[in-house]
Amino acid sequence: MNDRKTMPEPEWIVRGATGAPLVGRFPLGIDVERLRAETSGLLEKHPLIFESTRQLALQIRPGSTDPWYESCYQEKDIAPEQEYDTLNPELEGTYLAEVLAGFPFTVFRARLLGVDPRHCYSVHRDATPRVHVAIETTEHAVFVFVDENNVFRMPADGDAYFVDTRHTHTALNGARDLRLHLVVGAAA
Amino acid sequence: MNDRKTMPEPEWIVRGATGAPLVGRFPLGIDVERLRAETSGLLEKHPLIFESTRQLALQIRPGSTDPWYESCYQEKDIAPEQEYDTLNPELEGTYLAEVLAGFPFTVFRARLLGVDPRHCYSVHRDATPRVHVAIETTEHAVFVFVDENNVFRMPADGDAYFVDTRHTHTALNGARDLRLHLVVGAAA
Numbered sequence: 216m217n218d219r220k221t222m223p224e225p226e227w228i229v230r231g232a233t234g235a236p237l238v239g240r241f242p243l244g245i246d247v248e249r250l251r252a253e254t255s256g257l258l259e260k261h262p263l264i265f266e267s268t269r270q271l272a273l274q275i276r277p278g279s280t281d282p283w284y285e286s287c288y289q290e291k292d293i294a295p296e297q298e299y300d301t302l303n304p305e306l307e308g309t310y311l312a313e314v315l316a317g318f319p320f321t322v323f324r325a326r327l328l329g330v331d332p333r334h335c336y337s338v339h340r341d342a343t344p345r346v347h348v349a350i351e352t353t354e355h356a357v358f359v360f361v362d363e364n365n366v367f368r369m370p371a372d373g374d375a376y377f378v379d380t381r382h383t384h385t386a387l388n389g390a391r392d393l394r395l396h397l398v399v400g401a402a403a
Numbered sequence: 404m405n406d407r408k409t410m411p412e413p414e415w416i417v418r419g420a421t422g423a424p425l426v427g428r429f430p431l432g433i434d435v436e437r438l439r440a441e442t443s444g445l446l447e448k449h450p451l452i453f454e455s456t457r458q459l460a461l462q463i464r465p466g467s468t469d470p471w472y473e474s475c476y477q478e479k480d481i482a483p484e485q486e487y488d489t490l491n492p493e494l495e496g497t498y499l500a501e502v503l504a505g506f507p508f509t510v511f512r513a514r515l516l517g518v519d520p521r522h523c524y525s526v527h528r529d530a531t532p533r534v535h536v537a538i539e540t541t542e543h544a545v546f547v548f549v550d551e552n553n554v555f556r557m558p559a560d561g562d563a564y565f566v567d568t569r570h571t572h573t574a575l576n577g578a579r580d581l582r583l584h585l586v587v588g589a590a591a
Contacts, residue, residue, distance in 0.1 A: 267521055333455055335523045338543035338577030355526035359547050359575070364554050366547055387547070389526030389573040 222320040222346075222401050225377040231363025238358075238367050239377040241346070245314055247373050251350050253310045254327060254395065268336055269329035273306060273315065273397075274299045274322070286324050296343065296400050299324040314397070318346070318375065322399035330356065330394040335387035341380040348375050348397040355390035369396075377401060410508040410534075410589050413565040419551025426546075426555050427565040429534070433502055435561050439538050441498045442515060442583065456524055457517035461494060461503065461585075462487045462510070474512050484531065484588050487512040502585070506534070506563065510587035518544065518582040523575035529568040536563050536585040543578035557584075565589060 225239025261283045263269030270287035276298050279285045286299040300323045306312050315325055327350075330336070338361055349371035358367040362383045369376050378384075388394040413427025449471045451457030458475035464486050467473045474487040488511045494500050503510055515538075518524070526549055537559035546555040550571045557564050566572075576582040 333523055333525060335521055335575040335577055337521060337579075338545075355549070355573075357526075357547065357549055359545070359554055361543070361545055361554055361556075361577075364552075366549055366552050366554065368549075385543075385575060385577045387523040387573060387575050389523055389549075391525075 219321040220319070222377075229365060229367055231360055231365045231382065233363060235363060235379070235382065237360055237363060237365055237379050237382060238369075241319060241375040241377065243314075243317060243348070243373060243375050245317070245348055245373040245375070246310070247348075247350065247371050249310050250314060250348070250397070254350055254397075257306075257309075257311070258327070263327060263329045267331045267334040269331065269393075271327040272299065273303055273311060273325040273327065275301050275303050277301050286326060296324045297402065299400075311397075314348070315399070318399065320401065322346070322401075324400040326398050328396050328398045330386060330388040332388055332391050332393070335359075336385045338383060338385045340383050344377060344379045344381060344401045346375050346377050346399050346401045348373075349395075350397060351393060351395040353390040353392065353394070356386070356388045356394040358384060358386050360384050407509040408507070410565075417553060417555055419548055419553045419570065421551060423551060423567070423570065425548055425551060425553055425567050425570060426557075429507060429563040429565065431502075431505060431536070431561060431563050433505070433536060433561040433563070434498070435536075435538065435559050437498050438502060438536070438585070442538055442585075445494075445497075445499070446515070451515060451517045455519045455522040457519065457581075459515045460487065461491055461499060461513040461515065463489050463491050465489050474514060484512045485590065487588075499585075502536070503587070506587065508589065510534070510589075512588040514586050516584050516586045518574060518576040520576055520579050520581070523547075524573045526571060526573045528571050532565060532567045532569060532589045534563050534565050534587050534589045536561075537583075538585060539581060539583035541578040541580065541582070544574070544576045544582040546572060546574050548572050 417426035
């Protein structure tokens with residue numbers, strides 16, 4: 216894509232024990248209630264799959280034969296994650312499409328990521344940072360930066376949050392209901 | 404019991420964001436390899452039960468009809484946790500018995516607590532603090548003090564660690580293998 220917009224610097228709101236910036240905010244003013252209602256309908260047609268940390272892809276590689284799930288988990292064995300840069304055609308005209316187009320940079324590998332109650336991700340580092348929008352969450356769902364000794368609660372307030380997941384981290388859901396985020400890749 | 408020994412102050416090693424002491428150490432010099440081998444044998448006879456955060460009781464209420472599991476989870480509906488103060492008779496003469504007798508205070512409600520891979524506890528607060536000895540763990544299993552903004556990795560080094568679980572917390576296992584701790588109640 217020739218018109219790829221790189222990510223501007225967010226407003227840094229969390230630094231770790233070493234002073235490293237961990238979390239930044241993009242004030243997007245997303246209508247979370249509308250996003251919640253729309254994703255709820257979408258997930259009835261295309262469920263989150265994989266156990267405990269569930270996923271659904273929103274962007275695809277053109278021509279993919281498994282568009283809703285190809286970018287989930289195994290993408291690193293198939294293609295660079297930046298190649299998942301095209302909206303799933305079924306989402307055209309939706310509020311999700313509007314939200315993805317409203318980021319101040321070109322997003323890739325957009326997904327819905329659920330975390331089941333009382334589950335967490337493996338402690339890991341990602342190749343690229345992520346930008347999250349919390350759709351369904353509680354005060355009991357947090358990011359944990361294990362080496363930077365930081366715990367971050369992301370509010371479902373319509374803003375997008377850059378999370379520097381290149382630092383060793385996990386995310387956990389210590390509540391009774393599914394945690395659901397919209398997550399996009401970000402080239403830092 | 405007339406000869407109950409109250410807990411001395413541990414060596415404080417972790418404080419939270421508010422300055423509250425969260426974790427303290429009791430240098431007990433436990434032989435972790437020996438404890439690991441013995442608990443492995445014990446768990447073949449009496450498995451950890453309950454899904455995802457698994458338990459086995461080591462201390463009982465005298466006369467209990469379900470000694471290996473009665474103090475697990477539902478105890479608060481049956482009896483004050485201090486009443487689980489008697490070693491399960493099957494453990495007499497074991498290294499576990501020696502370890503429990505070697506604490507510098509009278510322990511109660513001693514249990515083995517496992518956390519399955521990629522699982523966490525609910526975010527919660529306990530009525531009383533806990534003292535832990537890590538038996539099987541990795542760098543990817545941590546305590547998370549959600550309000551005190553602190554992440555604590557407990558080493559399996561033969562020392563016992565006071566954890567002030569009266570602060571909002573969870574524990575997570577972001578590794579591939581079971582995390583296993585010996586945990587006792589502590590009257591602070």
